[in-house]
Amino acid sequence: MSPLSLVPAALPELPGAGSLDVWPASTRPAPRGDLTVGGVALAELADRFGTPLYVLDEAEVRARARAWRQALPDADVVYAAKAFLCRAMLHWIDEEGLGLDVCSAGELEFAATCGFPADRIVLHGNAKSPEDLRAALRLGVGRIVLDAGCEVARLAALLPERSYQQVMLRVLPGIEAGSHPAVRTGTAGQKFGLPIAGGEAQEAVERILGQPRLDLVGLHCHLGSQITTVEPYLRAVRRLVPFLARLRDRYGIALPELDLGGGFGVAYRPGERTIDPGEYARRVTAELSALCEEFEFPVPRLTVEPGRWIAGPSGLALYRVLSVKHSAGHRFVAVDGGMSDNPRPALYGAHYAVRLVGRRSDAPMRPMTVVGRHCEAGDELARGTELPEDVRPGDLLAVPVAGAYHLSMASGYNMVGRPPVVAVADGRARLLVRRETVEDIRRRDIGI
Numbered sequence: 001m002s003p004l005s006l007v008p009a010a011l012p013e014l015p016g017a018g019s020l021d022v023w024p025a026s027t028r029p030a031p032r033g034d035l036t037v038g039g040v041a042l043a044e045l046a047d048r049f050g051t052p053l054y055v056l057d058e059a060e061v062r063a064r065a066r067a068w069r070q071a072l073p074d075a076d077v078v079y080a081a082k083a084f085l086c087r088a089m090l091h092w093i094d095e096e097g098l099g100l101d102v103c104s105a106g107e108l109e110f111a112a113t114c115g116f117p118a119d120r121i122v123l124h125g126n127a128k129s130p131e132d133l134r135a136a137l138r139l140g141v142g143r144i145v146l147d148a149g150c151e152v153a154r155l156a157a158l159l160p161e162r163s164y165q166q167v168m169l170r171v172l173p174g175i176e177a178g179s180h181p182a183v184r185t186g187t188a189g190q191k192f193g194l195p196i197a198g199g200e201a202q203e204a205v206e207r208i209l210g211q212p213r214l215d216l217v218g219l220h221c222h223l224g225s226q227i228t229t230v231e232p233y234l235r236a237v238r239r240l241v242p243f244l245a246r247l248r249d250r251y252g253i254a255l256p257e258l259d260l261g262g263g264f265g266v267a268y269r270p271g272e273r274t275i276d277p278g279e280y281a282r283r284v285t286a287e288l289s290a291l292c293e294e295f296e297f298p299v300p301r302l303t304v305e306p307g308r309w310i311a312g313p314s315g316l317a318l319y320r321v322l323s324v325k326h327s328a329g330h331r332f333v334a335v336d337g338g339m340s341d342n343p344r345p346a347l348y349g350a351h352y353a354v355r356l357v358g359r360r361s362d363a364p365m366r367p368m369t370v371v372g373r374h375c376e377a378g379d380e381l382a383r384g385t386e387l388p389e390d391v392r393p394g395d396l397l398a399v400p401v402a403g404a405y406h407l408s409m410a411s412g413y414n415m416v417g418r419p420p421v422v423a424v425a426d427g428r429a430r431l432l433v434r435r436e437t438v439e440d441i442r443r444r445d446i447g448i
């Protein structure tokens with residue numbers, strides 16, 4: 001029987017199995033309660049590379065990058081490196097024809113030295129250091145997105161003689177969107193961008209226009225993250241186009257580019273909403289054209305910056321259960337990773353659908369809290385997730401939608417070492433990033 005024909009028949013019987021909706025498209029049930037992703041069995045990966053382990057499905061990354069490229073053929077699609085970056089990811093993103101959004105000299109230098117074309121890189125940051133700006137100029141990034149009035153003269157002063165730099169200005173349309181207050185960046189009252197409504201954005205435009213070697217090519221706005229409907233983006237367009245028209249009327253400039261940022265939400269658990277690139281493209285470009293017509297403004301070239309949407313659902317985390325505890329009516333399942341490789345539950349109260357893999361269980365499902373190994377009571381990976389009652393030490397747990405903002409936000413807490421990353425494709429696994437060892441940690445520590 002082909003692996004595909006197993007899917008509908010086997011799923012209802014699989015204990016601990018919910019829908020595979022939020023898993024990579026290549027995921028298939030395998031014998032003895034296991035799953036394969038990219039044609040490779042998860043239990044095999046855990047045995048070969050150890051746990052905790054992060055697994056990236058190369059075909060899923062590429063398909064997701066392509067989905068945005070195809071939905072918006074006339075736009076620039078720029079992958080947000082902060083979601084997850086490694087050499088292979090850069091290579092796939094480059095081959096799929098996307099640009100790259102970076103927000104530090106570190107991300108920039110890494111990308112450029114791995115061979116990513118600098119002219120397809122956009123540099124962001126609410127507080128760019130002189131090193132960030134110098135690296136951007138030295139490496140020749142395509143766009144620098146200015147985020148504060150004081151950055152204008154600072155950048156201009158760093159420009160080598162007779163050279164020019166294309167810049168954008170990050171503005172705040174005053175729109176609240178995003179799954180948690182910590183990731184809402186479209187309104188005043190937080191650190192990013194400059195408000196349109198209060199006049200600060202226009203003031204910064206004036207400053208940029210006063211610098212003859214800065215070439216203002218457009219406006220940028222990033223509303224927030226994990227936005228699951230298109231409406232907030234439509235509202236942003238309704239605020240941005242009138243502002244573009246006002247700038248034209250006042251300064252005689254028709255800015256040719258509009259970067260609407262990223263923030264495209266994904267489903268972390270079956271049944272949750274996700275943004276569809278096709279729907280986004282249709283509705284946003286229609287709204288943009290209609291408003292530009294109304295304001296007699298030439299339609300600007302769009303840029304979008306998906307991060308999570310590409311990396312998140314392409315990755316999964318594998319953990320080994322270390323301990324199971326029943327305490328005051330709670331069931332705690334403790335694994336060998338935790339908040340040092342996934343701080344999202346602690347930061348945003350994020351939820352995941354954890355699944356037992358590598359062993360078949362017919363035990364009834366019970367709500368449990370999957371916790372990490374760190375010295376914090378808030379070190380939880382999934383609260384109230386359903387797992388078979390007989391889950392025990394030695395079992396393997398898999399967390400889907402783990403490709404974005406896990407390892408890129410990983411810390412060195414308790415010196416457990418950051419997990420490795422493995423790519424799966426066509427039935428093969430290869431190590432992309434090795435596990436961080438105590439020796440790595442010791443090597444940085446050079447004094448007494």
Ligand SMILES: Cc1ncc(COP(=O)(O)O)c(C=O)c1O
Pocket residue numbers: 080082083101124222224225226261262263264305306307308309
């Ligand atoms: C400027 C900018 N662009 C793009 C992104 C990517 O966001 P997401 O991963 O939610 O698509 C971010 C992060 O939120 C950002 O700050």
Ligand SMILES: N[C@@H](CCCC[NH3+])C(=O)O
Pocket residue numbers: 082183225226344348404405
């Ligand atoms: N790090 C966040 C989103 C913020 C994205 C960066 N501006 C998350 O894990 O959901």
